[in-house]
Every structure is written in C-alpha cells, then in structure tokens.
Amino acid sequence: MTEKPTVTVLGTGIMGAAMARNLARAGHPVTAWNRSRAKAEPLAADGIRIADTPEDAVRDADTVLTMLYDGPAALDVMRRAAPGLRSGAAWVQSATAGVDAIGALADFARAHGLVFFDAPVLGTREPAEAGRLLVLAAGPSGVRDAVTPVFDAIGSRTVWTGEDGAAGSATRLKLVANSWLIAATNALGEVLALAGALDVDPDRFFDAISGGPLDMGYLHAKAKLIRDGALSPPQFAVDTAAKDARLIVEAGTRHGIRLDVAEAGAGRLERASAQGHGDQDMAASYYASFDKEPSR
Secondary structure: OOOOOOEEEEOOOHHHHHHHHHHHHOOOOEEEEOOOHHHHHHHHHHOOEEOOOHHHHHOOOOEEEEOOOOHHHHHHHHHHHHHHOOOOOEEEEOOOOOHHHHHHHHHHHHHOOOEEEEOOEEOOHHHHHOOOEEEEEEOOHHHHHHOHHHHHHHEEEEEEEEOOHHHOHHHHHHHHHHHHHHHHHHHHHHHHHHHHHOOOOHHHHHHHHOOOOOOOHHHHHHHHHHHHOOOOOOOOEHHHHHHHHHHHHHHHHHOOOOOHHHHHHHHHHHHHHHHHHOOOEHHHHHHHHOOOOOOO
16 A cells, blocks of 8 residues: 555646656656657656556556546547556546536446546646646545545645536536636737737737736736747647637537637637647737738
8 A cells, every 4th residue: 555546647748747747746656658658758757657558557546637638538548548447446537628528538437437536727837837736626525535635736726616527517617717718818919919010019008907907917928928939838739729719619509609709719729720830839829810920
C-alpha cells in the first residue's frame, strides 16, 4: 500500500504534463501515457513512469485521469486501456468533452466498475504548471475522499457541482465559463485590430478603461502576448479553443438557443488556424482580422 493513491495520466499535452508533474511532486506514484511517446518522455525526469500502452499505464492505478482532446478521444483511449483497469478505481475525466459525450463515458465507467468523476479544469499553461487550476467536479460524495488528494495536487480549489458525474454538471459549467473566455479573447483581437486600422494607440484604450468596470487583467495579459509576438508556446491553443467553441455552439443548439457570438467566435478561431496559427496561443485569433498578416 502506498501513502497516496497511485495515479495514471492519459494524455500529456500542455495541461496533462503539468498535472502529472504536480501529482508526482505531491508524492503520488504517477504513470503517464501519450499517443506520441516523445511528448511524455521528459516526464521521466520527474520520477514519472512512462508507459507504452494505455493498458499498461492504468494497471493497478487507484485513479485514472484523462486529459485528452475531446470525449471521443477519451473513450477510444479508455477502451484500449480496458484490460488493465481495476474495478473500483476512480476515473477523473478532465478534458473538455462536451455535453453529448458524457453519457457514453459514464456508460463505459459503469460497465467496467469505475467510479466516474466529471472533472474538467479551468486554467491554462501557467496555472496548470503552478498547480493552481480550478477543478470543476461532479461525483458521489461518499467516495470523494479518494480523489481529493489528486484535485489538491493539480488545483487551488475544487468546486463540486453534483453527485452524479454522468449528469455532466461540471462539463456544462465548464462550457459556460469557456464561452466567456473565448468571447473575451476574440473581442480583444478585434479591439487591437480596429485600433491599428483607426491609428489609435492601444495603450490609450487600456489607459481609458484602467481601474474601471471595463478593465480586466486577462485582456492585458493576452494583449501583451499579441503585441510582443509571444504566442508560442501557447497557454491555450487556437485549435483547442476552436474545438471548445464548437462544443459550446452544439450545446446551445441542442437546448434550443442561438449563440451568435460563440458561432462567430468558432469561425474566427478556425480562420486563424487555417492561416497557420493553430498551435499558437488562442490570442492569435487576432490575425483572423486580416487577409494579409500585418507586420508588428
């Protein structure tokens, strides 16, 4: 028996790698797997075991944390992991999976005797690396103690949204939060593009709103990335934001509402990706304002 639960992290991109490191630093025995093993290999320096297959990665794990691209990707990898899963283990599903995917994920968990936690996170690269994510979680209160040390290692706070992970209450809250994040980022890109077109110094805009209700630290941070040309490595990539924006639009459609800003935002991010900015920070949606990329 180990003092802290053993954790397997499936998916070691920007967020998953940071989460795995923080789990290891907190004293958890950690195993990691990624589709591209080369992306996972640097984690070995942190004492993390790198597995060749999902099945090998999850064997004997108390908690399996998935941080993959979307719901279908998480389900595919968990199916590959199935022979190694331990009945009674907790499955912490932390990717932005979308409302429609949660049912299939919960069904898989039920069929394999897993305790399912719908647990997406709010935050980007820096808070992930600092272990300061906000964990949005839903799952049975009677077994939350099993995953609380995991959430404490990766986040600064956990907001519990419900008893049943299958209901997707945490995922629904994550989509609402991301709708604001994506809208704000796209709006900032347009503000900077319009300022340039109208020959307005952006600093005049930031000075005008400074300290008032329109001011927002997030806008200053993203504006600096754009103005400094510091969009790589990304905090939250354009392609990932575009995927999330589409999930938001789909959720709205499913529930009979029109999300015009989200729809336009998804298109803007997809245009920035087509221009070659897909793996840059989502602030690169700024470039979608131009047919020809502007010089800085």
